[in-house]
Amino acid sequence: MPFPPPAQKAMTMLNREAFKRTIKVYAVRIPSAKVMAFQKQIRSALCAKSDLFNQPKLRNVVDDGESKETRLVLLRSDVTSPELKEVSDEGKKIIESEGLGIAEHVIDLQYDYWTSEEVLRAILPDELTEVPSAFTAVGHIAHMNLREEYLPWKGIIGQVILDLMVPIVDLQKNKTIKTVVNKLDAIDTTFRFFKMEILAGEDNMIAEVKESGCRFRFDFSQVYWNSRLHTEHDRLIQQFAKNEYVCDVFAGVGPFALPAAKKGCNVYANDLNPVSYKWMMENIKLNKIKDNLRGYNLDGREFIHKAIADLDLAMNGGDKWKTFDHFVMNLPATAIEFLDAFRGAYKSKKTIYEQSGSPKLPMVHCHCFSKSSTPNIDIMERIQHATGEPVDAASTFVHWVRKVAPNKDMYCVSFRLTPDMIFAETRSA
Structure with a gap:
């Protein structure tokens, strides 16, 4: 049997010497x-x-x-x-x-012989049956989500995670994680970031992450980033073809927008959070993206209308039919509510559309949460409520992304806009 560390149930401040x-x-x-x-x-x-x-x-x-x-x-x-x-x-x-x-x-x-889980088990009271050693790595930052019962030991937990997250001989050799933080509350509903506190390590919240062939730098304390969505980012990017037009409504610091631009797409990307917008623009320079990514700092509905108008203007005044190939709406808490912006969005272009042979309309990739036992039905009903029109079932696909809570899953619904949606009369306020 492995040697357990000495029990230190009365420890309130980390003392590494006590673990000899x-x-x-x-x-x-x-x-x-x-x-x-x-x-x-x-x-x-x-x-x-x-x-x-x-x-x-x-x-x-x-x-x-x-x-x-x-x-x-x-x-x-x-x-x-x-x-x-x-x-x-x-x-x-x-x-x-x-x-x-x-x-x-x-x-x-010595202290560093044991894993973080073993040391924390030796410190935490026996009634706390789980050891909070899980975290999400964001560059050099380990992001934890401690439950309330563990908060009296948060400083110790953070330092132990920083020291022993991987077997190391010299504590200074750990060059991956340098800061451990804990989420303080739910996500900010306006600008989509978590308030957090530093538990251990450097007071440095400027993270750098490599994903989808791009480098991203951002202030993790003021923007939204979720490393667990890497697979979802790649999944959608694979659906974009070179030279297609992509409109990213809630772009954050650019996890969809930048890889799509590097792939050769023409990207219009927006985020309401001015800090996210700032870092997105910095990341455009960091990744040497030249002229095929335009950034905006607007409300989502306003941006949809603005992007449609700007693309129309870029196409020499709109005497020919041209629209985006994809709209990405990665704001799962409320994105479905913003779908009302598409109702009547192309109303003035109906004649041009019909004269062009009724070409394919944009695909919308909308992320959302559902607690329903029949999520497909739930999501379709909510889309119809927002747009005022039924979804074309033949061109719709609901993809399960991940579980975010015991009874709450994240999905991405991809559906094609219909003429009834985009040429409809807008609703009265």
Whole structure:
């Protein structure tokens, strides 16, 4: 069994020295040249497979302080006497024939021998059955979401995560995670970011992340970023073809917009949060994107109308039919409500549309949450309520993205706008 760390249930501030532990084991003195043969022999002996020392991150062959000609092969930690009473009979015979004697060996375990989960289990009260060691990495930042019952130990938890998230010998060698933060409340409903506090490490919230072939820099304390959506970002980007026009309504710092632009799409990207907009524009420069990504800092509805008008203007005044190929709406809490912006959005272009042979209309990729046992029906009904028109079922696909709570899932519904939606009379206020 692995060696547990010393229990420190009264600890309120992290003391690494309190986690020192000394283990005494017995060892067989073996000529250096015969060590490998001895190990092989004792491992193959009947009923003797567990006679050798076998603990994570610890060697079972060590230098012999009495001679350079011999080495010590460690025995199981539960062997408690030089008579080796706990060793199997077959093992004893091999030790007597090959060994040059029995010696004691002392193993000094330090704080960094254990994992973060093991150390926290030694500190937290027994009634807290779970150990909060999970986090989401955002660049150099470990983002935790501690439940209320763990908050009295939040400082210790943060420091232990910073120290021991991976097995390390020198605590200063951990160059991946340098800051540990905890979410303080629900997401900001206006600008989509979490308020958070630093639990341990550097006071530096400027993160840099590589995703989908792009580099993203941003202030994690003031913008929304979710590394768990990497797969979803890639899934949608794969649906965009070079030279297509993509309109990203809630773009954040650009996880959809920038890779799409690098792919060769023409992208119009928007975010209401001025800080997100600032970092999106910085990331355009960082990724050397030239002239196929236009950034906006507007309300979502206003942006949809503005982007449609700007694309129309870019197409020489709109004497030919041209619209976006894709609208991306990644604001799952409320994006469906913004679909009303498409009602009548192309009303003035109906004649041009019909004269153009009724070409394909844009695909909308709208993220949303659902708690329904029949999410497809729930989502379709909500879209119809927002747009005032039924969805074309033949061109609609509901994709499950991830579970965000026990009874709450995130979806992306992809559907094609219909003439009834985009040419309709707008609703009266």
